[in-house]
Amino acid sequence: MRKNSIRSRIQWRLIPLILSCWVGASALVYFGTRSELRDALNAQADIMATIIARMQSDEIDAADFGKGLERYEDDYLIRIWSPDGQFLFDSQTTLLDGSFAFPRATKPAELGPEWRQSEYHMQSGGRILIARLKEETNELILQVTLTSLLPLALAFLGSILAVLLFVRNGLMPLTQLSDELANRTAAELKDLPDQDQAEELQPIVTSLNGLFDRIRGLLARERRFVDDAAHELRTPLTVIKAQCQSIDPATLDAETKQRLDSVVEGVDRITQLSARLLDQARAEQPAPRMSTVKVAPLLRGVLADLMLQAEEAGVTVELLCMDEPVILCASDDLRVILRNLVENAIKFSADPGRVCVTLKTDFLAVEDNGPGVPEDQRLHVFDRFFQMPETEAARMRRGAGLGLSIVMSLSQRNGMLVSVTDSVELAGACFRLDFSQAKP
Structure with missing residues (x-):
């Protein structure tokens, strides 16, 4: 042979x-x-x-x-x-x-x-x-x-x-290997097939597979560290918050009560940060199994979960138009995307605030009446830990700067596109999630 x-x-x-x-x-x-x-x-x-x-x-x-x-x-x-x-x-x-x-x-x-x-x-x-x-x-x-x-x-x-x-025909295996590597995403670290590779390419493929294995191990250790750290933080934070809430405010003077409220607020922010870190770690993992998902019921559930948060912030959330799109994606990923987009709009709305959600066959739009996103910052708004200049109300609800980064990672992983423009209806920001390429 x-x-x-x-x-x-x-x-x-x-x-x-x-x-x-x-x-x-x-x-x-x-x-x-x-x-x-x-x-x-x-x-x-x-x-x-x-x-x-x-x-x-x-x-x-x-x-x-x-x-x-x-x-x-x-x-x-x-x-x-x-x-x-x-x-x-x-x-x-x-x-x-x-x-x-x-x-x-x-x-x-x-x-x-x-x-x-x-x-x-x-x-x-x-x-x-x-x-x-x-x-x-x-x-x-x-x-x-x-x-x-x-x-x-x-x-x-x-x-x-x-x-x-x-020579071109003879080097075709090398060209095919190069094309396969060029077409891979950063998260695609599975081994290259080595069964039908040319004899001269076997050492290269073996070395690349070894490199992929080491990178997978490194990423797995990083994800485990973030996951463990977030979980380890959650338990003592819950205990601290419970202890603070067990104190009767009526027995405290005004200054002590203000300090106690600051402690509870700090605990809430750290709890939110740990949750975001968990979401970020999951977003960087390989894509889970895809399935057909009805977007409308999922969106209704997310809006219901955030209704109390919106009321506390003095923000009215409206659902302007609702189609019934069905897309191919990971259901948990889509839920996190929707929650982060709506939550971000609530945080940056004016006082009183207004958020409008529009669901169409090919896209979802979330608009707010906040300050908007300047054009020179739209390329960076999806970066990790990026913080926009905030209103006083938004500063009180400041997040970890990971929400939109998680949205971008999960969107790319599921074949969707996310972008930000100016809101025509509310004069604030409009975040658009395009899932026309994620049809089943």
């Missing part, structure tokens, strides 16, 4: 293709050169046959000439002189019609520098001149060279394209 290897993927695709390219190029060189030289040699044979026939005072039948004769007939020159210098023969009588194509020179030098000449002396004293045009010789060399180089150039180009194509 062949190993799944990037090196093998490239080699076993590239080597046969390059070999095929060079075999094809060699075949083209062979057949192209053979054809070019065959035409030249056949033309030479036709010329020689014509010369021999004319020396016998005869002519060759024109039907016997090959196609290359017309191309090469003017390239060759053969002249013969007798011992007494008498001109006996000139091959440049046009081979087909018998007319002279060139003047009859008596000396080889008279042919000019454009001819490549060879002169032979016979024992009887006669002379033979054989000449060939240099330009035609160079052209033949060029034709043969081009016939050889063009297929090699095509083979080289094909090899380059093959290298680019198959």
